Amino acid sequence: MSLIKHGTRSSFSSSLRSFLLFHPRLFSYVADEKKVYASNSIIHPSAIVHPNAVLGEGVSVGPFCSISSSAKLGSGCQLYPGSHIFGNTELGDNCMLMTGAVVGDDYPGYTVIGSNNTIGYHAVIGVKCQDLKYKPEDECFLEVGHNNDIREHTSIHRSSKSTDRTVIGDGNLIMGACHIAHDCKIGNNNIFANNTLLAGHVEVEDYVHTAGATVIHQFCHLGSFSFLGGGSVVSHDVPKYMMVAGDRAELRGLNLVGLTRRGFSIEEIRSLKTAYRKIFICADITAASFDERLAQVEQHEGMIQVPAVRAMLQSIRDSFAEDRRGICKYRHWNGS
Incomplete structure (x- = not known):
């Protein structure tokens, strides 16, 4: 041998x-x-x-x-x-x-x-x-x-x-x-x-990808299939499936390239995109609070049946537990 x-x-x-x-x-x-x-x-x-x-x-x-x-x-x-x-x-x-x-x-x-x-x-x-x-x-x-x-x-x-x-x-x-x-x-x-x-x-968690020179603050959680852009300074949690970048890192959408490469179906990705838009991209940010928008997605009969959506929602909720740091900031995009 x-x-x-x-x-x-x-x-x-x-x-x-x-x-x-x-x-x-x-x-x-x-x-x-x-x-x-x-x-x-x-x-x-x-x-x-x-x-x-x-x-x-x-x-x-x-x-x-x-x-x-x-x-x-x-x-x-x-x-x-x-x-x-x-x-x-x-x-x-x-x-x-x-x-x-x-x-x-x-x-x-x-x-x-x-x-x-x-x-x-x-x-x-x-x-x-x-x-x-x-x-x-x-x-x-x-x-x-x-x-x-x-x-x-x-x-x-x-x-x-x-x-x-x-x-x-x-x-x-x-x-x-x-x-x-x-x-x-x-x-x-x-x-x-x-x-x-x-x-x-x-x-x-699993299948997380960081680009070069990324810095993660103590006690942060990085959810599965997330992507951290180069030079990011991450001081809060990154929920599952999401992409962050910047100093301090902000949510920049879903990690669509990573999800596609890992075999997520078109329907799963479509449902995740819909849920993400309803939570983070709102034409009128005064219409409902973040918690209310999150609850609306959790109560949506169609989206909540998709396991990937449920996992993303749970990841967001977990980040606001007593001993956690909350999620990275997100820009208040309008729908136009």
Whole structure:
């Protein structure tokens, strides 16, 4: 069985494997008398691997890497030169740490990363938070799902306290130089463009797309299938399916391109557009308050039967709960 499953990145591992073919004693790295790593693990002689670390089948550890005593690596993981795993950290199968990546922290708590994740060049994942309320003796946590592509220079921090967690779901693309702060909850299949910055306690649902240099205030919620324009400063919630832009970000309509790409039907999109117009675009803004317009749509027998419309209305309502920040501002367009 080949140790390298990613053909485009095989040059480093192939060279390392060729080197080890002439140094067979390195194939079985004896940590101590009672422990032998898997016979097909490849550990460069300059790497520092603690004897208590647990390595799965086919792990490749490049030059000048380090792995802590509490680390657990699944099968097929690859550590490129100069990458490091600290503290109580667990990697699932087939994870890849590019050069300079740092995962985990020696502070109390843990970092758990699922399978098939790529940690980019010089990314820093699972270290202590930047919250002044943090106490070094507290256990803090980061949990990352599967199939995430976390690009270069990204930072993702553990929670700020033992009663919470920072959570990243599955299938997310987190581009270069992004920051995800303590206690954030990120769903699945999101795309964060370069320099997207999330403050603490931000919640992101699924299929959210941010353009570059987007900044999200702490405790904001981003609803599924929403789009945040480049350079936006988001200080309030973004409801499901909506598009915002600006400083401070304002609602700019529905994310029609994103909805179409994700397979929403023509009828669903038409119903969402009708509901959006009735709530946010009114020829006479003095005719009814925002709450009254929202209630009128909720009581409309035709629109309320559409699940997407119900989801959007619930997302708006949830944003006005006691502990929430309300939705982004919207322009008072007239109907002409």
